[in-house]
Amino acid sequence: MAETTVVKPIRAIAWPNAETGSDWALVQQCNTGDETACARLVADHQRMVYSLALHLLGDAQEAMDLSQEVFLRVFRTLSQFRGQSSLRTWIYRIVVNQASNRQRWWRRRHRSQQIALDDHMAHHGEIAEWRQSAMPDRVLQQVETKDRVQHALAELPFDQRAAIVLREIDGLSYEEIADALGVAVGTVKSRLARARGSLRVALGHQ
Amino acid sequence: MTTCRAVRRTIDPFVDGELSGAQRLAVARHLDACAECAALVQSTAEIGDALRASADADRALPSFAGMTANVIGRTRAESALSWRAHVAQACDGWHWAIVGSGALAATFISTVLVSAILAFGPAPEREDSLSALIANLGSPPGAMFLCGAPSGSNQDARLFQIDNGTPAASRMTTALAVNSVACRASSEADIVEALATAVTGSSGHVVALDAMHPAERKYIETLLDEIANRRAAQASSATGRTIDVHDLRLVTGMAVVAKAL
Numbered sequence: 001m002a003e004t005t006v007v008k009p010i011r012a013i014a015w016p017n018a019e020t021g022s023d024w025a026l027v028q029q030c031n032t033g034d035e036t037a038c039a040r041l042v043a044d045h046q047r048m049v050y051s052l053a054l055h056l057l058g059d060a061q062e063a064m065d066l067s068q069e070v071f072l073r074v075f076r077t078l079s080q081f082r083g084q085s086s087l088r089t090w091i092y093r094i095v096v097n098q099a100s101n102r103q104r105w106w107r108r109r110h111r112s113q114q115i116a117l118d119d120h121m122a123h124h125g126e127i128a129e130w131r132q133s134a135m136p137d138r139v140l141q142q143v144e145t146k147d148r149v150q151h152a153l154a155e156l157p158f159d160q161r162a163a164i165v166l167r168e169i170d171g172l173s174y175e176e177i178a179d180a181l182g183v184a185v186g187t188v189k190s191r192l193a194r195a196r197g198s199l200r201v202a203l204g205h206q
Numbered sequence: 207m208t209t210c211r212a213v214r215r216t217i218d219p220f221v222d223g224e225l226s227g228a229q230r231l232a233v234a235r236h237l238d239a240c241a242e243c244a245a246l247v248q249s250t251a252e253i254g255d256a257l258r259a260s261a262d263a264d265r266a267l268p269s270f271a272g273m274t275a276n277v278i279g280r281t282r283a284e285s286a287l288s289w290r291a292h293v294a295q296a297c298d299g300w301h302w303a304i305v306g307s308g309a310l311a312a313t314f315i316s317t318v319l320v321s322a323i324l325a326f327g328p329a330p331e332r333e334d335s336l337s338a339l340i341a342n343l344g345s346p347p348g349a350m351f352l353c354g355a356p357s358g359s360n361q362d363a364r365l366f367q368i369d370n371g372t373p374a375a376s377r378m379t380t381a382l383a384v385n386s387v388a389c390r391a392s393s394e395a396d397i398v399e400a401l402a403t404a405v406t407g408s409s410g411h412v413v414a415l416d417a418m419h420p421a422e423r424k425y426i427e428t429l430l431d432e433i434a435n436r437r438a439a440q441a442s443s444a445t446g447r448t449i450d451v452h453d454l455r456l457v458t459g460m461a462v463v464a465k466a467l
Contacts (some may be wrong), residue, residue, distance in 0.1 A: 033285075035278055042274040050270070055261065064268060071277040076284070102298060149260040168254040169261045170454050174224050192218055 023087035031079055042071050048088070048170070049095055055165040056099040067104060070095050085179045092180035094170070096162050103158055105181045152202035160195035163188055208236045213243050221250045394436045401429040 029037035049070050053063035071095050081090055153161060158179070166172045166180060178185045213236045217223050220233045238242045404426050405415040415423050 001387055034280075038278050039274045040283065042277055043270075046270045050268070051261070060268060064273075068273060068280075070418045071273075072280055072284075075277070075281045135376070145256065149256050164257065164443055168257040174219075174222070189218065189239075192222075196218065196250055196253055199257075200249060203253065203256060 024083050027081050027087065028082075030075065038075065041074070045091055046071075049091060052092065052095045052165065052170060053099055055153065055169055056158070056162060057097070057103065058150065062102070066077055066095070066098055069102075070098050086176075087178045089169070089172070089176050092166065092170070092176075093182060096166075096180055099162075100158055113159060148203060152199050155202065156195055156198055160191045160198070162199060163191040163196040164199070208232050210236075210243055211238060213237070213240070214246065217243070217247055217250055225262070230319060394433060397429055397432050397436070401426065401433065404429065 007109070026041055028035055030041055046067060050063055050067045053066040053070070054060060057063050057066060077094075081087070085093075114149060153164070156164065162181060163177055166177045167174075172180065174185050174188050177188045181188065183191075215235055216225060216229065216233055220230065222377050225233065236245060404422065415426065418426070
């Protein structure tokens, strides 16, 4: 009989404003122009925003730029927040939309400048070559696994990548993902299934 | 008994903890008995583990120092922008949509304007229209004709065109003079008969002058003049008085309505 116990780590979800107990109060304060409240909103959510942006874009500098754009967008449109979803989900939605726009723009502008990895390696040699000589086996394996995962993640279509990141890394429920992506729960399920199918093949988990 | 096919459709929600208690129990029971499905569950869970491990490896977060101040500073600057800058900013991401909408609107307006011009614009002008009448009234008065005979002579009355007080020959005068000469060769009865023939159509009805060709109208006017002249001549011989000028008439582009004699 197969061992079927699946131990799923549950990520602690830090609820912003747990002390005051209300996103709505913070939003109202921000809408009145209270800069202290605005600063608190940024401080409470900046890690979450950056982390999601990093996993969607795969580039730390881009993720940092995007995070600033996201907060600017948040403050521009905060008066439209009606509390129908949590503030966190609402901000997630902005991150996903901004990342999607940025990736589309990037793809349009720089498609002609893209260089195939094989071509790059032909000219500059193996990218990870230096690591093999400098790292212990265990660390090297971890780094390689991480690279493989990130490469497989980057290969996914944006919609699937957003769904799987929100589920597996940010720990959102299907309903929250649907809110954040602006799609139906059924669509979330199908995107997750396709994303997992692709990752299973890419990572060799048959 | 839950089948493998049914279970595989719920593996993702099972791993994600999105199944209800009863569904979760049914799947768990199947997994206890089916190694293949259990392996699939394990594989799905490992994918999540790999993603989280990869994310944890990226935990070296950058410094967020300055982000809050930067964001708040830019937000403050934006709120201080004029309404024009707000509009320009709003239009920035939509410029192609605006250009497209503008082109579409221009096409629509042009189509509507052309249709309106075709439907309600000025039609080709008719001679008897009010605008034609007004145009005629506003035009030069036309040619002045004088019907008379040299004073003290026995000559019949003739028709002259007056141009600044000086008789001037013209194509029209010549045509009328020919008619006048033709009239002089006939008796008044012949002229009246010719007039009756001229104003009577093929169906036997009197034709309105408006409906006649301009040349026919002029011919009829000449006949009327001739009849008037002859009667005037008779009157002058009866009274012994000389009539030099019988009448003056102004010929314009306006319709001429016959008067009963």
